[in-house]
Amino acid sequence: MKTxxxxxxxxxxxxxxxxxxxxxxxxxxxLSFRELKDLLQMTDGNLSMHIRTLQQAGYxxxxxxxxxxxxxxxxxxxxxxxxxxxxxxxxxxKIVSWNQA
Amino acid sequence: xTSEWAAQRLEEIQTxxxxxxxxxxxxAPTSTLTGCLGMAAGWLGWSxxxxxxxxxxxxxxxxxxxxxxxSSLMIRKQALVDREPFWSPPTRRVATAMAPALVCGAALGxxxxxxxxxxxxxxxxxxxxxxxxxxxxxxSAGFFMPRGIKLFGAAFVLTGLVSLATAFQQAHEGGIDPxxxxxxxxxxxxxxxxxxxxxxxxxxxxxxxxxx
Numbered sequence: 154m155k156t157x158x159x160x161x162x163x164x165x166x167x168x169x170x171x172x173x174x175x176x177x178x179x180x181x182x183x184l185s186f187r188e189l190k191d192l193l194q195m196t197d198g199n200l201s202m203h204i205r206t207l208q209q210a211g212y213x214x215x216x217x218x219x220x221x222x223x224x225x226x227x228x229x230x231x232x233x234x235x236x237x238x239x240x241x242x243x244x245x246x247k248i249v250s251w252n253q254a
Numbered sequence: 255x256t257s258e259w260a261a262q263r264l265e266e267i268q269t270x271x272x273x274x275x276x277x278x279x280x281x282a283p284t285s286t287l288t289g290c291l292g293m294a295a296g297w298l299g300w301s302x303x304x305x306x307x308x309x310x311x312x313x314x315x316x317x318x319x320x321x322x323x324x325s326s327l328m329i330r331k332q333a334l335v336d337r338e339p340f341w342s343p344p345t346r347r348v349a350t351a352m353a354p355a356l357v358c359g360a361a362l363g364x365x366x367x368x369x370x371x372x373x374x375x376x377x378x379x380x381x382x383x384x385x386x387x388x389x390x391x392x393x394s395a396g397f398f399m400p401r402g403i404k405l406f407g408a409a410f411v412l413t414g415l416v417s418l419a420t421a422f423q424q425a426h427e428g429g430i431d432p433x434x435x436x437x438x439x440x441x442x443x444x445x446x447x448x449x450x451x452x453x454x455x456x457x458x459x460x461x462x463x464x465x466x
Contacts, residue, residue, distance in 0.1 A: 172263070173270050180271035192274055192400060242267065248260035 159248070165210045166241045170195065170203045175212065175230070175238050182229040183216070189228070204228065212237055272344035272398060280332040281400075282455035284325040289449025291321050296441015306377035306436050311367040314384075314440055315360070344398060351394040359387035378421040381439045385414030388444075406451050413443050 166172055173193050178184055184192075190200055207213040212234030218225045230238065295317040304313050333340040366372065366380055389410030396404030417439055 172267065176267045176270035177274040181274040184274065191402070192270075242264065245260045245264050245267075249257050249264065251257050 162244055163237050163241050165206060165212065166237060168203070168206075170199065171207055172241075174200075174203055174207060174228075175234070175241075178213070178228055178230055179235070179238055183227045185225060185227045207234070210234075210237075269398065272347065273400065280325075280328045282452050284328050284452070285448050285455060286452030287324060287328070288321045289445055289447070289452050291317065291324070292445025292448055293441050294445075296437045296445050299437035299440070304437070306374050306380075308367045308370045310377060310436055311363045311380060314381075315363045315367065318444075347398045348395045351398060352391040355387045355391035355394065359384050359391075362387070375425050377436070378425060379418065381436055381443075382414045382418035382421055384440075385410050385417060385443055389414055402451075402455075406447070409447060410443070413447070417443070 166175055170193070174189060177189060177192055186200070186204075189195070190197065193200070195203075204213060204215075208215060211231060213228050214231050214234075216227050216229070218227075295314070299310070299313055304310055330340045333342075362380065362383060366377065389407045389412075392407030392410060393404050394407075396402075396407055
């Protein structure tokens with residue numbers, strides 16, 4: 154039962170950097186690349202790589218606009234991403250509850 | 255993989271979510287405003303020649319009260335615009351983290367104001383101690399806010415230590431000009447450091463705020 158639950162943890166979200174990105178965007182949609190970088194203290198390359206992985210999984214939607222002729226990129230969770238993050242948290246809560254039981 | 259690990263991860267998620275909620279809470283305008291008021295108070299205190307003593311403590315405690323009130327109003331206004339509660343759980347955490355050091359600083363100022371019979375040299379140590387308390391408060395708040403706040407707090411602690419060492423040295427050497435130094439120290443630290451941090455935040459967040 155326990156092994157089954159652990160294997161259900163979403164591998165995409167499970168990585169620490171991607172979990173951090175999902176956590177921030179879930180509570181504050183439309184965070185920009187610069188804001189995420191500042192909040193999470195990640196390098197451009199590291200952040201881009203994790204964002205790409207989340208996009209490929211269908212969890213993140215990207216919005217590219219221009220502000221004062223400068224490119225502006227912001228992110229929000231897709232419906233699939235919201236559901237995956239919710240499931241991930243619920244599974245973690247379930248694992249925690251084993252110890253309390 | 256244990257349940258302790260899962261609990262720790264849930265806590266990390268909660269902290270990150272709270273930190274990003276607080277991220278845009280009017281930090282740039284409040285810091286810039288506090289900086290301007292601090293520098294103006296430094297100039298005013300110096301112009302009025304308020305010497306080290308109970309009046310000095312009272313003057314700066316009133317200044318900090320004005321800054322705190324105006325900052326709270328600005329944060330409340332932004333929370334209303336964002337349709338978020340002002341006294342939210344993340345805000346409560348930040349306030350709780352800052353409270354012990356701020357209460358100690360306020361108590362020090364209050365006692366120094368009430369006791370008018372203390373030697374003048376005692377008051378030389380008040381601005382550095384205030385800086386240390388305030389730096390500790392900001393550093394604690396940094397655990398629930400953008401990491402820059404921790405650095406900002408560390409800058410206050412460092413400045414406070416240097417000021418304290420300078421005050422000790424000057425006391426040992428025989429004295430300072432009581433009419434100017436305290437206000438210059440307060441204006442250039444509480445005032446200028448807040449102002450510089452506010453401008454830095456404003457420049458780095460400008461694009462993001464415009465996008466909202």
